[in-house]
Structure formats: C-alpha cells, structure tokens
Amino acid sequence: MAGAFTPPKGLDYNYTLNTERRNFSEFFAERAIPNKRANELDLATWNIANLDVQGRSDKDLKLIAHILSSFDITAVQEIKEDPRPFLKVVSYLRPKKFDFVLTDVAGAQERLGIIYRTDRLEQRQLAGELDYNPNGRIVKGKYVISPKKQSFSVNRKKYSVDFYNFNRNPQLTSWKVKGRKCTFVLASAHIYFGKESQKSAQFRNRLAEVFYLATWAAEQRKAKNEDKVFDQNLILLGDMNIPTKSENDPVWRALRRRGLKPTRYSTKAGTTIQEFTAYDQIVFAGASPEVIKINNRDSTVVDFDNFIFRDLWDDETVSVEDFKAFTRYAVSDHRPLFVRLRV
Numbered sequence: 001m002a003g004a005f006t007p008p009k010g011l012d013y014n015y016t017l018n019t020e021r022r023n024f025s026e027f028f029a030e031r032a033i034p035n036k037r038a039n040e041l042d043l044a045t046w047n048i049a050n051l052d053v054q055g056r057s058d059k060d061l062k063l064i065a066h067i068l069s070s071f072d073i074t075a076v077q078e079i080k081e082d083p084r085p086f087l088k089v090v091s092y093l094r095p096k097k098f099d100f101v102l103t104d105v106a107g108a109q110e111r112l113g114i115i116y117r118t119d120r121l122e123q124r125q126l127a128g129e130l131d132y133n134p135n136g137r138i139v140k141g142k143y144v145i146s147p148k149k150q151s152f153s154v155n156r157k158k159y160s161v162d163f164y165n166f167n168r169n170p171q172l173t174s175w176k177v178k179g180r181k182c183t184f185v186l187a188s189a190h191i192y193f194g195k196e197s198q199k200s201a202q203f204r205n206r207l208a209e210v211f212y213l214a215t216w217a218a219e220q221r222k223a224k225n226e227d228k229v230f231d232q233n234l235i236l237l238g239d240m241n242i243p244t245k246s247e248n249d250p251v252w253r254a255l256r257r258r259g260l261k262p263t264r265y266s267t268k269a270g271t272t273i274q275e276f277t278a279y280d281q282i283v284f285a286g287a288s289p290e291v292i293k294i295n296n297r298d299s300t301v302v303d304f305d306n307f308i309f310r311d312l313w314d315d316e317t318v319s320v321e322d323f324k325a326f327t328r329y330a331v332s333d334h335r336p337l338f339v340r341l342r343v
Contacts, residue, residue, distance in 0.1 A: 005325070043341055048077070064089055067336065070302075075113075107192070149161075214257050245262070264297050280334060
C-alpha cells in the first residue's frame with residue numbers, strides 16, 4: 001500500500017458533482033457494454049485507495065458512491081481503521097437499496113468490505129475470514145503464533161517461507177441471488193505487497209499468501225470435500241498485487257496453480273491509473289456461476305479516469321502527472337474491475 005495521496009501543489013480545482021456523474025455514466029455506452037438483463041448480475045472489485053486517511057471531501061465520496069452504484073455487489077479493499085468515510089459512501093447509496101458487510105481492522109490498519117444491492121442479493125449464513133494459521137498458544141502470558149514452514153515451486157524455482165499468516169485475512173461472505181437458485185461464496189483479498197525484489201523475504205511472503213489462497217480454493221472445489229464446505233461456487237477477487245499477467249511472473253503463476261481461472265481483461269489497460277499493472281483480479285475456482293463475455297472478454301476494467309474531470313484533462317496548463325495525482329487523490333489510483341454473471 002502506498003502512503004496517503006495528496007493533491008498536486010498549486011492546483012486549485014473545483015469540479016461539479018452532477019457534471020462528473022454524467023461524465024462517468026457515459027462509460028458503458030462508450031465501451032459498448034450492453035444493458036444488463038434480469039438474469040444477469042454485475043460483480044466488481046475495487047481498491048479505493050486509503051479510504052480514508054487523505055481527507056476526501058463529501059463530494060469526492062459521493063462521486064465514489066456513484067461509481068459503485070453501477071454494480072450489484074462490489075468487494076472493496078483498503079478501507080482504513082476509521083470506518084466513517086466508508087459509512088458515508090454507503091449512506092449515499094442507501095436510497096438505491098444498498099447495504100454493506102465490513103471486517104475488523106487487520107494489517108496496515110485496513111478493513112475489507114462488501115457493498116451490495118439488497119433488492120438483488122441476500123447474505124447467507126457464512127461470514128468470516130480465511131485464517132492460515134489459527135493455532136496460537138499462550139507463552140508467558142502472551143499469545144504467540146508459531147510460523148508454518150511453507151515450501152512450493154513456481155516456474156521451477158523452489159521457495160521456502162516461515163509463514164505466519166495473511167497480513168490481512170481474506171474476507172469470506174456467502175450470497176444468494178434473490179428469486180434465483182444461484183449461490184456463491186466470495187473470498188475478497190488484499191494480498192501483501194512488500195518489496196519488488198524477488199530475492200526479498202517480503203516478496204516470498206507475497207507469493208506464500210497467493211499460493212495458499214489458490215491452494216485453499218482448489219481444495220474447496222474437490223468432490224471429496226463437497227460435504228465439508230458451505231458452498232463450492234467460489235470466487236476469489238480483490239487486489240492480488242500481481243504486477244503482470246505473464247507466465248514469467250511468479251505471482252501470476254502462483255494464482256493460476258491448481259486449475260484456477262483468472263478472467264481476461266477487456267483491454268490491455270491495467271487496473272491502476274499510474275501503470276499497466278494487473279494487481280486486481282477476479283478468479284473462479286469452478287464453473288458456476290457462468291461469466292457472460294462482454295466484447296469477447298471475461299472482465300471489464302472500468303477506466304473512470306478517461307471519463308471524469310474532462311475539463312481538468314483539457315487544461316493545457318495541467319500536466320498529465322498532475323491530472324493523475326488529482327484523480328487518485330479524489331477517487332483512487334485503482335480502477336474497478338467487474339464481471340457480468342448469468343444467474
């Protein structure tokens with residue numbers, strides 16, 4: 001996670017909320033995304049950076065809420081310790097029949113949340129967190145978790161990690177589409193990033209988190225475990241901190257192991273406005289529910305930054321860098337990613 005973003009120095013920009021709402025609403029037509037049918041559901045994931053330790057205005061939060069209202073259910077990452085800005089976002093969505101589920105604080109003082117339409121979805125009984133190493137013990141009055149040795153190979157390279165646990169436990173929630181038989185479990189994750197260097201212990205910990213998440217998901221899908229799991233329709237989604245969708249990328253390979261199926265992006269653009277990265281992913285551990293292709297692709301990157309703040313973009317006195325800096329400060333440096341499901 002990057003530190004809290006700040007607006008560009010010397011830039012005094014005051015946008016009109018209704019204008020930006022209209023601007024963003026052009027995204028679906030411009031990207032040739034058809035209207036959703038009654039038997040279809042839009043599922044999204046979005047890292048709303050540092051929500052909120054960087055002083056977004058109520059207007060910013062209302063714009064974020066407007067973007068979120070486009071989807072039936074969204075996994076949100078990087079909600080910070082103080083939940084009040086997130087709760088404000090939800091309050092702006094309540095007239096459109098939205099509600100939420102939220103975790104407690106974990107690593108980097110972050111929470112994970114789910115925002116969903118109450119007229120389309122009902123929450124089922126499974127709600128919790130995925131814990132890699134729950135077996136702590138009391139030593140001299142302190143609760144101690146001993147590491148587990150995790151050994152694995154990626155791209156024929158062997159890794160060995162003294163792995164304690166997820167930095168932020170993935171959030172597990174279970175859902176039923178109202179009026180349909182479709183049910184599924186979401187495992188929303190914000191994978192530890194650490195350092196870029198593949199030789200660092202932090203990088204190995206990132207790999208270990210992805211490796212374990214993929215292994216856990218594959219085990220859930222095994223026929224012999226059908227009676228032991230709540231629902232075998234399992235979807236992993238969130239900020240997986242995958243730099244590139246390349247077979248040479250060990251984090252990508254770790255995610256794809258055991259037959260998991262990441263969705264193909266709709267464009268070559270990544271899910272961050274600063275780089276062509278593939279940090280955010282929606283991954284299916286089984287064949288259900290069915291993904292409906294849009295423009296011959298499984299998942300759609302919502303490049304809101306190409307639609308909002310147009311007058312700022314057109315201002316020749318404002319650099320591209322300052323435009324991006326303002327956009328990530330007011331909204332996020334990550335773009336939403338969504339899939340359309342047949343339910």
